Amino acid sequence: MMKFTTRAAVAAVAAALAGSVFAWNEGGGEQDEALHLVGDPENGRDVYEVCAACHLPEGWGLSDGTFPQLAGQHPKVAIKQLADIRALNRDNPTMYPFALPSQIGGPQAIADVVAYMAKLPMTPENGVGPGDDLEHGQKLYEENCVRCHGANGEGDNDKFYPRVHGQHYNYVVRQFREIKGGQRRNANPEMVEQVKNFTERDVLAVSDYTSRIRPPKELTAESADWKNPDFE
Ligand code: HEC
Numbered sequence: 001m002m003k004f005t006t007r008a009a010v011a012a013v014a015a016a017l018a019g020s021v022f023a024w025n026e027g028g029g030e031q032d033e034a035l036h037l038v039g040d041p042e043n044g045r046d047v048y049e050v051c052a053a054c055h056l057p058e059g060w061g062l063s064d065g066t067f068p069q070l071a072g073q074h075p076k077v078a079i080k081q082l083a084d085i086r087a088l089n090r091d092n093p094t095m096y097p098f099a100l101p102s103q104i105g106g107p108q109a110i111a112d113v114v115a116y117m118a119k120l121p122m123t124p125e126n127g128v129g130p131g132d133d134l135e136h137g138q139k140l141y142e143e144n145c146v147r148c149h150g151a152n153g154e155g156d157n158d159k160f161y162p163r164v165h166g167q168h169y170n171y172v173v174r175q176f177r178e179i180k181g182g183q184r185r186n187a188n189p190e191m192v193e194q195v196k197n198f199t200e201r202d203v204l205a206v207s208d209y210t211s212r213i214r215p216p217k218e219l220t221a222e223s224a225d226w227k228n229p230d231f232e
């Protein structure tokens with residue numbers, strides 16, 4: 001336990017020095033526990049059954065953005081989001097009651113379901129925006145997002161930066177607004193700072209551009225008709 005205390009203290013000092021208004025990714029709790037466990041995808045399939053009701057058996061979510069695509073997301077990102085949702089660091093009242101330890105189990109269940117999700121191919125046809133302001137969106141993306149989410153929207157597992165390409169447009173817009181507006185409490189303060197002066201036009205344009213960046217072929221299913229055989 002001593003180790004956690006020291007690390008938390010060091011993180012707090014570093015955050016204060018960096019002038020951050022609030023901390024991000026302090027770790028601890030279920031997140032650290034799940035990160036140190038080896039996930040069992042077999043058991044993860046059983047855990048995923050309840051998730052499939054909303055995120056679909058394929059992990060593709062809905063193209064209208066009600067439910068995000070989970071397939072392809074970096075394991076560390078997915079673990080952080082699940083732990084944050086369970087710890088109420090990120091509001092998700094729709095999902096919360098289904099994702100509790102009493103429903104699916106503790107940190108091992110998180111590691112298992114994430115190991116399972118990591119095997120799912122992404123949809124080749126995610127929801128995109130109207131496509132009427134893409135030049136502006138591209139310019140904004142290159143100037144403001146590449147540093148963390150990568151030139152191709154690929155994110156970074158080790159840094160907990162989400163993969164954003166191929167994600168449904170309406171979901172991207174919703175997250176963007178909530179991150180910018182401060183409602184998403186687990187948001188990265190540097191991202192909040194980076195986008196604080198974005199207008200509504202900027203938000204829509206950069207989200208549309210982001211949703212249209214194609215994930216690499218090796219991560220996507222061959223066809224939009226692909227069905228997850230584990231749930232037949
Ligand atoms: C009743 C519907 C529902 C169920 C069941 C559900 N989810 Fe979700 N999930 C959602 C919604 C809605 C969101 C997006 C919330 C938002 O807009 O912030 C979400 C978001 C997520 C995210 C964050 C995605 C991201 O890109 O940050 C993860 C990870 C996730 N769900 C995993 C799971 C897992 C694993 C399960 C099963 C244990 C599950 N969900 C069950 C509705 C559901």
Ligand code: HEC
Pocket residue numbers: 025068080140141144145146147148149160161162163164171172173175176186187188190191194195206207210
């Ligand atoms: C300083 C790094 C950084 C910059 C710059 C940044 N982001 Fe992020 N972004 C993050 C991190 C980290 C998260 C995840 C925060 C968390 O929940 O832990 C995130 C989350 C997101 C999400 C939600 C993803 C999901 O699955 O829920 C979207 C969408 C997003 N960023 C888009 C963008 C766009 C578009 C830009 C440029 C206009 C941008 N970000 C700039 C670091 C950054």
